[in-house]
Amino acid sequence: MSRVRIAFLGTPDLSKQFLEALIKDEHYEVVGVISQPDRPAGRKMILQASPVKSLAESLGIPTLSPETVNTEEIREVVKSWRAEACVVVAFGQILGQKFLDLFPNRVVNIHASLLPHLRGAAPVQRSLMAGETETGVTLQVMVKKLDAGPVLGMRKISVPEEMNAIELFSEMIQKGKELLEVDFMDYLRGNLSASPQNEEHATYAHKIEKSESKVQWSNSAKDIHNLVRGLAMGPQAYGVRQEKNLKIHRTKVSTENLSGAPGTLVQKANQLFVVCGQGVLELIEVQPESKPRMSVEDYLRGRPVESGEKLS
Structure with missing residues (x-):
């Protein structure tokens, strides 16, 4: 042929x-x-x-x-x-x-x-x-x-x-x-x-709006984890820490039992957790504003979390 x-x-x-x-x-x-x-x-x-x-x-x-x-x-x-x-x-x-x-x-x-x-x-x-x-x-x-x-x-x-x-x-x-x-x-x-x-x-997958990339910490850890996965090609999910955007590239739903208002940050050694509306999310890879993507371990080295600090 x-x-x-x-x-x-x-x-x-x-x-x-x-x-x-x-x-x-x-x-x-x-x-x-x-x-x-x-x-x-x-x-x-x-x-x-x-x-x-x-x-x-x-x-x-x-x-x-x-x-x-x-x-x-x-x-x-x-x-x-x-x-x-x-x-x-x-x-x-x-x-x-x-x-x-x-x-x-x-x-x-x-x-x-x-x-x-x-x-x-x-x-x-x-x-x-x-x-x-x-x-x-x-x-x-x-x-x-x-x-x-x-x-x-x-x-x-x-x-x-x-x-x-x-x-x-x-x-x-x-x-x-x-x-x-x-x-x-x-x-x-x-x-x-x-x-x-x-x-x-038939169902429809509507265009991603930039506003969707801002994480709502009142949502469940699982839903936020799925948001991070879905937006990995862009525009990337993000939170705000100390008035600066923090892009979130990789996460994991954690089994840690932590208390606090949604968005509360908890550092344990080289690990970083966020209290969500339901459950706890571990941050694995992040990207500070105007900086390259990095592991949370590297991120925390110069930016330790203070007690009671929150992501918005």
């Missing part, structure tokens, strides 16, 4: 990893790439190409980076690539029906949940914040309605209680690559049919 000609749409480093996998796969030939426009980056705000665009250009793959793909001009260029199917991973633009119609039932997307559960912008974060013990990735045929397309395949992932968003995302990338390598190829060969989603079971 000749290699399937693929158009790829994506922007960040996450997308780049899937593009690399398609390029290496002997069953596919990536014939064109579309990414978001160059954006200012760094202290000097110099225009910078996306990771996907940079990779594609370095390999001589035809590349577009328009403000919108939904123009006749862009569609004509895409047609000239003579692609047979289209893969979309974290592209960052909504595809109009006319674009989807360039590849009838052959525009697919990797989504980081077991659809129809957690459609939307932040499925990884919302899953962890809810304390779910199982999630996964879905390969879906794209339709105009967000994350509502027929499903081609899924891969489930068990989620240990210490796993954070960075670690979960890493595992999802591997499972997603497997979906493109196996399930997508089976679909293109006619050996696999798409299954419609059950709309009655």
Whole structure:
């Protein structure tokens, strides 16, 4: 069988990893790439190409980076690539029906949940914040309605209680690559049919608001632990100590029996605990304002806790 000609749409480093996998796969030939426009980056705000665009250009793959793909001009260029199917991973633009119609039932997307559960912008974060013990990735045929397309395949992932968003995302990338390598190829060969989603079971993972990252110590230790895990990729959970923000990167629900108002800090040797609305949370890794991430042991070395001190 000749290699399937693929158009790829994506922007960040996450997308780049899937593009690399398609390029290496002997069953596919990536014939064109579309990414978001160059954006200012760094202290000097110099225009910078996306990771996907940079990779594609370095390999001589035809590349577009328009403000919108939904123009006749862009569609004509895409047609000239003579692609047979289209893969979309974290592209960052909504595809109009006319674009989807360039590849009838052959525009697919990797989504980081077991659809129809957690459609939307932040499925990884919302899953962890809810304390779910199982999630996964879905390969879906794209339709105009967000994350509502027929499903081609899924891969489930068990989620240990210490796993954070960075670690979960890493595992999802591997499972997603497997979906493109196996399930997508089976679909293109006619050996696999798409299954419609059950709309009655649909839930939504709304975008993370920055205000959510401020820890409410009146919540339970378990809920705060899940918040820290869910926001590990950003914007990071934080509390306020001595009028300065303290980012919290890793925690553990403790079995310590400590008393005090929510937010009360308790230091025991090189360990740091926070009394919560229910239970006690141990801080493992933190990041003081304008400082690098560090272990709590290193943090306490220069910042010992005084009796009765609180995080707000």
